[in-house]
Amino acid sequence: MATNVQLYVPDVRVVVFKTIGRQTVDGQTPVSQRVLDTNRTIDLTPWLGEGGRLCVSKSVREPAGGWSLTVPDKPYAQGNSFESMYGLIEPMDFIEIRMRHNLPGASTGNPTKPPILMRGFVSGISRNEAMGNDGKPMRTVTINGQDLGKLWQIMQIKYMPGYVVGENYLSSFRLFERFGLGFKTSMTASEFITEVVKSIMNPFLSSLMPPNSPNPTAFNLDVSVANGVVDVGGAQNQQGTIHGLLSYFGDVGAWNELYIESREDGEYVVYRPNPLRDINGNVIQPDSLNLTPIDIDAKDVIALNVSRGDENVSNYYWTRAPRFELVDNIVSQQFAIGADPESVDLGHYTNSAAQFYGVRMLETETQQGGNDVTTMSSGQPAAQQATRSASMMNWINNRRAIVVASNKDNVLLERGTARIRANETVKPGSYVRIVRGSFSSTFYVVGVDLDFIPYQGLFQTLTLERGDGFIKRVTAGAGVQSPANAEKSGLANG
Template identity: 35%
Template sequence: MSGLVNTILGGPSGGEGRVKVYRPKVEVKLLKMVQRREGQAERYSAAEREIDLTPFLGDVGGIRTTKNLYEAAGGFSISFSDQRHPKTLDTVAAMVEPMDAIEIRGAREPHRYAGQKLPLIMRGWVSDVERAEAIGQDGTPQRTVTIQGQDAGKFWLIHQVIYEIAYLQDVPFLDLFRMQAATGVDVSFMPVSQFITQLTERIVNDKVRKLSAFSSQQVKPFRVSATVTEGIASATTVASVQGPIWQIAEIFADRPWNELFIEDEEEGPLVRFRPTPCRSLAGDFIMPGATDPGRVDIDADAVVALGLKRSDAQVANFFWVPPGGSMLDTSALVNTATLQRGAPLDQQHGNNRPELYGVRRMQVQTRLLPDGLSGLPSRAPTEAGRRQGGRTVVLWHEKRAAELKAMNRDNAVFEGGSATLRGSEELKVGRYLRLTRGDLTSEAYMTRVSHNISPMQAWTTQVSLERGTGFIERTKRRQTAYFAETTRGPYSQ
């Protein structure tokens, strides 16, 4: 039985109350891409392309998915007792191959999705399959199958830029344009959102199309949501970089000013590139163009464990954004002009005063150029052009430093930590978690989400939290918040 059951319980005074009893539902499907014949990989040609693994989970199986905002790919692990498949009459482990696809769906209240597919938790690709065998103390054999893999971010990791391959394939190019020759990405200066879009569509989706052709199974291409409006990128500035495509994308993501991550959606994986949605103490977005990423509302009843702390570890009052390697002879200009204006200093703000915390520097490098440049300032054809280009670069670095300061000057009062929550498909990275305890409401940003599902037993979700406002909300109250947070919920007893 799945869904929501309203159980009638007698209250302490003889009255009746209703308690929600959750019966989560989960589904795991294997999508065959690869067939192994006599030890060799080939296109999967059997009729049954979709294999339901849900029945094999039983009551001892387990599913774990993990997604981190700062990593290219999320991961999954599925384990269950080894069983014989009714059609092949062989172990289920023999049916799974690396680069087969896995879909994991689930819902805490499945009745809400009657007649529809359950929400997608993760769509990924198998990396390894293990069949572990042991003999128990009672002499009974124990066999377990474990399938592990990564979400669609795996494509960005396994496909790499290797210039030696271009040499071997006799691809003509000048050293300065190796990136263009190896990938097809334009070398001209372009808005950074356009650059990320080209990486996705010209490189990664090309690999997706080739996999689809090999497997005769439609693989959904990456879509792009790139909303960063500031900053210019050029492939020439990373002409010598080799490695995973994600490594190149990260260089121009320009964290912490922007976010770059991949989300699983029904229509296919989405590359999300956006200004970081940090809020100030007043609740306003700091970065230009940042928008509300959405939130998940929970109350104290959904919290299994919560640990938050404030620290001075990330306190700074000197914010410095040095020129990147692409700035060439403008480095001295940026350094001198910025220091003369005193722009990096922030020593009169209450939450990072040097009298309390000492003089601390936060230094982050930007790899982007200011809008409007068509080339590096040092290559401008006239002296006037060089001066104007240099001034543009100086102002860009000062602006980046001001934004870095705005995002980090109040680190002493924001909370960070982790929470274990009642499992829910709505909990995802890149959203705010808004917690209401009694009459006190606060929020924090979710940067890591791990679902742990034991079918027919339990579903919990661990989240990592940043920029929590719990302490800030407490300081706004004229009366103690201790009693306000215990007016309702489990702490009101």
């Protein structure tokens, strides 16, 4: 009896581009001719052999992704000269990682080049030497770094006595002039993100890359947040990293996502509403993306670990707008919420009943205003103040409603991890549907960890949230439709 065996041929490629063109050690002492100049490339793919390993991690909840590459310490030849990778690669050299869990005859993207997985910068290099159990020497080089999210973490603004750290960033953006007032008092959230990227981040990236670099020298933008206004005046006094600045004023976390994604045509700053769904499968925010789940068959799942619990249950919701609390009577209006207590207190709602879970408060803050807010300053004419006050109350109520819809059913939703055969189409910020027989569960993927071990396999570990498996179980029919039977139907080992 013939047995069909599916062969997988993982296609992983790693290339380093020199951005550090070292000519001297200290500005005077020249270096050897072995040291590579800028824009020289080192293809590390042939080094991915026995004893090597590639790990790549990315999450929509983190400022930057990370990667680590371990390769055998095989010398790099330049004519008659040889050198270890340890002596050629420096921090802030550029790296490009491509991956495809290739199948014979696969046609995913460019057949001669795997899809892009991550671009980034080197952060550290180490050389490891030891004697093996067989008495033979073992030498490896480990290179690690981050994706381009590293840049908005190292770019910081600090106000010190008589000096502003990062003032070169500020002066490139009129909004943040040290003594200026900006060109208008408010901007939409999307305009704010766009201006910071174009006026602060892009010049920094461009100055970092060598002339005629084949790699991205500017960030592209994928901005889809349609609501929210930012107080420009407030932004001028904010300290910290550029990512912290954008996250704070971008309402990132409870309402929006902000991350950098590597795509074929460049690096993208993604700013979008959280694409979360309620227990009926409907998107919670009307301007968020309705993402199509990527199907993962049970045969590609190596391990699946999911759980539910009451640790994220909330039943009392409060949303503040601190930027308005000193210029309006917002707090007084909020405490007059008694006319609609069910929008705040969900202690009687089935999935967050105080009878079972006690009183659990979830407090959030929005740094933005409604779309029709034109100023967040005090001292406005009475009519304008009243109009803005009503707008802000509507904004706060809407923000709170989104938080309620996103969290009121947490006790039903699953979270956990899935280790699968690597699939280049699965990325952080996507939905996956894990199919087992005639039963399936849908999850939101917030993070992906890739693990490539030469001659063993190419795997991904997905960090999953908001799974609907339990909901489908308790609503499934009886008999052959029961979940235990449905999971096994159609499976050879069922």
